[in-house]
Structure formats: C-alpha cells, structure tokens
Amino acid sequence: MKLKANIATSENGFIFNPATGDSFTSNAIAAEILGYMKSGGSEEEIKKKILENYDVEPNQFERDWDDYMLQLKEANLLDL
Amino acid sequence: MYVSPDLNKTESLTIAVTGLNANDNPGPGLAVIRALRAGFGENIRIIGLAYETLEPAIYLRDQVDKTYRIPYPTAGAGALKARIKEIQEIEKIDVLIPNFDAELYNFIKIAPDLLQMGIHSFLPSHQQLEQRDKVNLAKFGEKHGFNVPDEGVVFTASEIDNIASKFGFPLMVKGKFYEAHTTLNSADAHRAFHKLHAKWGLPVILQKFIKGTEINIAGLGDGKGNAISVIPMRKLYITEKGKAWAGITIEDEKLITLAKDFAKATIWKGGFELEIMREDNGSLYIMEVNPRFPAWVYLTVAAGQNQPKALVDLALGRPTDDMNTYKAGKMFIRYAWDNIVDVEEFQKLSAFGEL
Structure with a gap:
C-alpha cells in the first residue's frame, strides 16, 4: 500500500490530492499512519510501529487497518 | 497613420477593459483588471468600457480609473469604432481587452482600425471564433479529435423531442452565448428552450449530459x-x-x-x-x-x-x-460586497456616458 507520490499531507491530518482538488481530514492516528506511508514505510513496518506505540489488540488493529486502506483506495489516494 | 507609442519609452500603460459586470454571472473584467494591477503595479491606468450603468466594477474607483459607455454589440462594428475613436482622443489607450463573447465579433472586425488609432489587441480571428462556437462544437471535436458531447442545434421547439429521444434525460439546454439548463424531462427542456430563445436568440443547443x-x-x-x-x-x-x-x-x-x-x-x-x-x-x-x-x-x-x-x-x-x-x-x-455609491456618480454615467 503506497500513497500516490503527489498526495500532500500535513501533520494535523489534512490530505490534499493536487490532481483532483479533493481534500480530506483524518484523525491523529490516521495522520500518523499517513506520515509513515509518506516516508516510504512498508505495511509491516508501519503496523509494527503502531502496535508498539499504542495499546491496541492486533486483531482490532488489522480490521481498522483494512478499513482505512479501503477508504484511502476509494478516495483515489493510493498508488495501486 | 500608424500612431503606436514608442513602447520602450512609455512608462505607464493605459489599458481598456470590458466585462465589468461583476455580478452573480460575472464578466471577467474585474479579475483581468486585478491581474493587470498585480502585474504592472502603479504604472497603469485602467479604462472601463461598460454597456450598462449598473455594472458593479464601474464604481470600484480604486480598480477602474475612468469608465465610458460603449454601444451594445447589436449597434454594429461601425458604432463601436466611432465610440472608441472618441474615447481614444481623450485617453490614448495602449491595449484593449474585450471580455464578452458577444462583443468579440465586432472587436475582431475593428482590430485593424484600433491599431491605426494606436490601440493594440490580441484576439482570435473570426474563423477561430466561429469554429469553437457552441453551435459548431461537435464538428470541431470531430475535426481535431477532441471528446465533445453529442449535440443538436435547434431553431424551433418542435425539434426538441426528436433529439431528446436520442440523447435521453437529463439533457443540457444551452443558450447561444450564455446560460445552460439541466433539464429532466420534455416539459423542462421546452421551458428552457423558450427562456434561452427569448434571452439570447437562436439557435439553442441541446447537449448530451455527461x-x-x-x-x-x-x-x-x-x-x-x-x-x-x-x-x-x-x-x-x-x-x-x-x-x-x-x-x-x-x-x-x-x-x-x-x-x-x-x-x-x-x-x-x-x-x-x-x-x-x-x-x-x-x-x-x-x-x-x-x-x-x-x-x-x-x-x-x-x-x-x-x-x-x-x-x-x-x-x-x-x-x-x-x-x-x-x-x-x-x-x-468569491464573495459579495455592497459597494456604496452616491447617486451623482450613477447619474453622471447615465447622463454623460462616462464616469
């Protein structure tokens, strides 16, 4: 899962797709994940970091992760 | 006589602009003026050319230095040329930027005369204007390989249903110069046709909805x-x-x-x-x-x-x-702003054709 190269993100979770003009807001954890994705982190690396830093059940996180990736895909933000 | 100024020596420019109707269906004039002021700074004088007394930008005196009324396009190129000549005797306009579709034909026609007066313009030819016209858009797309929606040009309301049956609904109904309506059924399309016919004349264009x-x-x-x-x-x-x-x-x-x-x-x-x-x-x-x-x-x-x-x-x-x-x-x-103006200003423009 890789963000499209031209997608702009900010620390506060704002996402802007310059190719379409679409913009989105995301919560703090989603913004953190986006930040890792932007800096080229692999899916495994990002998941590991989140699980290390937050008190979350792996199964729950997997479900949330899939849900979030689906949202990013639908928003046309992923480089598929 | 060609009276173009020596532009290397000219420090300030006088630029005439139309399309001062900064309303809910805005002409580009005010935006063009703002861009020119941003680009040329202090060294610019803006002459507004207006058709109607209530074109809002006329009264924005920090944007438009002076405004003159000009004849409607239907008065013809001769009347326009005569009026611009009168204005040029006072203002020494360097460049004129027309901003309305409906006036372009006349301005293109008198462009050589304007140049003789020392007024430069940068306009398409009549042929270029014609080929991209809404009426010719389908042909234009076909010729140059651009995707354009299917369209039908109608002169009478009786032609609508036949074309609508091919394109289906929603159907776009467009005026010759301006305005478009998205119509959902035949009655809607007929209503839009009559409205656009009354306002902008014929033909009216029916376009497949994309x-x-x-x-x-x-x-x-x-x-x-x-x-x-x-x-x-x-x-x-x-x-x-x-x-x-x-x-x-x-x-x-x-x-x-x-x-x-x-x-x-x-x-x-x-x-x-x-x-x-x-x-x-x-x-x-x-x-x-x-x-x-x-x-x-x-x-x-x-x-x-x-x-x-x-x-x-x-x-x-x-x-x-x-x-x-x-x-x-x-x-x-964009935002709306109520500009306060004394009636004397409005009266000056109405009575003398300039402000």
Whole structure:
C-alpha cells in the first residue's frame, strides 16, 4: 500500500490530492499512519510501529487497518 | 497613420477593459483588471468600457480609473469604432481587452482600425471564433479529435423531442452565448428552450449530459500554435447558474496536454477557457470553449502565471514572463460586497456616458 507520490499531507491530518482538488481530514492516528506511508514505510513496518506505540489488540488493529486502506483506495489516494 | 507609442519609452500603460459586470454571472473584467494591477503595479491606468450603468466594477474607483459607455454589440462594428475613436482622443489607450463573447465579433472586425488609432489587441480571428462556437462544437471535436458531447442545434421547439429521444434525460439546454439548463424531462427542456430563445436568440443547443467532475482551464494562446500558459481549476462551489463561486488549482498532465492540443489545433490567439467534464473513468470531454479569459482568471496570478499581463505583453510585442510552473492547491473563494455609491456618480454615467 503506497500513497500516490503527489498526495500532500500535513501533520494535523489534512490530505490534499493536487490532481483532483479533493481534500480530506483524518484523525491523529490516521495522520500518523499517513506520515509513515509518506516516508516510504512498508505495511509491516508501519503496523509494527503502531502496535508498539499504542495499546491496541492486533486483531482490532488489522480490521481498522483494512478499513482505512479501503477508504484511502476509494478516495483515489493510493498508488495501486 | 500608424500612431503606436514608442513602447520602450512609455512608462505607464493605459489599458481598456470590458466585462465589468461583476455580478452573480460575472464578466471577467474585474479579475483581468486585478491581474493587470498585480502585474504592472502603479504604472497603469485602467479604462472601463461598460454597456450598462449598473455594472458593479464601474464604481470600484480604486480598480477602474475612468469608465465610458460603449454601444451594445447589436449597434454594429461601425458604432463601436466611432465610440472608441472618441474615447481614444481623450485617453490614448495602449491595449484593449474585450471580455464578452458577444462583443468579440465586432472587436475582431475593428482590430485593424484600433491599431491605426494606436490601440493594440490580441484576439482570435473570426474563423477561430466561429469554429469553437457552441453551435459548431461537435464538428470541431470531430475535426481535431477532441471528446465533445453529442449535440443538436435547434431553431424551433418542435425539434426538441426528436433529439431528446436520442440523447435521453437529463439533457443540457444551452443558450447561444450564455446560460445552460439541466433539464429532466420534455416539459423542462421546452421551458428552457423558450427562456434561452427569448434571452439570447437562436439557435439553442441541446447537449448530451455527461456526468463527472467539472474542471475549467484558463489558457493563453500565442497565435502560433502554443499555449504559453495553462492553469486547470476544479470547481468547488457552483452557483445555480453553473458558475464557479470557489475553485482550486489542480495539477494533471492530461489537462495541460488537452489545452496545449487545443491551442495547437486552432492556432489560438488570445485568452481562452476550456470547460471540461472529467468522467469517473478519467475521460475528458470539452463541454465548451470560451474565447476569452474566465471570470476566475485572477487565480492564474495567484498560482504563479499572470495570464492577463502576458496577453498585454504579447499584444505589445514584448517578451512574456516565464510561465512553466504553477502552484496546485491555490483556491479562490468569491464573495459579495455592497459597494456604496452616491447617486451623482450613477447619474453622471447615465447622463454623460462616462464616469
């Protein structure tokens, strides 16, 4: 899962797709994940970091992760 | 006698601009003026050319130094030429930028006379104007390989149902010069036809509805086949009249290429606006080609390419600024503002034709 190269993100979770003009807001954890994705982190690396830093059940996180990736895909933000 | 000023020595420029109707269906004049002021700074005098006394920009005295009324396009090119000559005797206009579709025919016709008076312009030819006309858009698309929606040109209401049965509903019904209605059934389409006929004359254009994202592109053609500036904008807020009230610059190589292909195919000279519909599958349709700058053209300045200034430079044979990059994500959000004016000002313009 890789963000499209031209997608702009900010620390506060704002996402802007310059190719379409679409913009989105995301919560703090989603913004953190986006930040890792932007800096080229692999899916495994990002998941590991989140699980290390937050008190979350792996199964729950997997479900949330899939849900979030689906949202990013639908928003046309992923480089598929 | 050719009375062009020695432009190397001329310190300040006088530029005449039409399209001062900064209302809910805005003309581009005010945005063009703002761009020119941003580009040329203090060294500029703006002459407004107005058709009606209530065109809002007339009364923005920090933007428009002096305004003259000019005859409606229906009065013909002769009347326009005579009026501009009168104005030129007072103002010494260097460049004139017309901003209405409906007036362009006459301005193009008198362009050589204007030059004789010392007034430069940078306009498409009558042929270029004609080929991108709404009435000819389908033919234009076919000839140059652009995607355009299927359309039918109608002169009587009785032709509507036949075309509607081919295109289906929703169906776009468009005026000859301005205005478009999305109609949902035959009664709607007939109503729109009569309204547009009464307002803008015949023919009326029926266009197949294309679903997608509305994107507009502001461009400037150098008359040699190049688009020296192209700025795409996605509409973010659209008024009931279909006008962008807010928008954002976007970067998409396909849009830039389309605008460049348009300039190349038409050898376009002057400002232009492509109204594009991008379908979900990415296909780009040219819905309309406007032969002048759009009312949102100041956004091109904000994004880093001052198209109106470049047009003036081209008109005067000067080199233009480098316009290879622009900033995506620049937004415009239009607003309404009540300008307070004394009746004496209104009266002056009404009685004497100038303010």
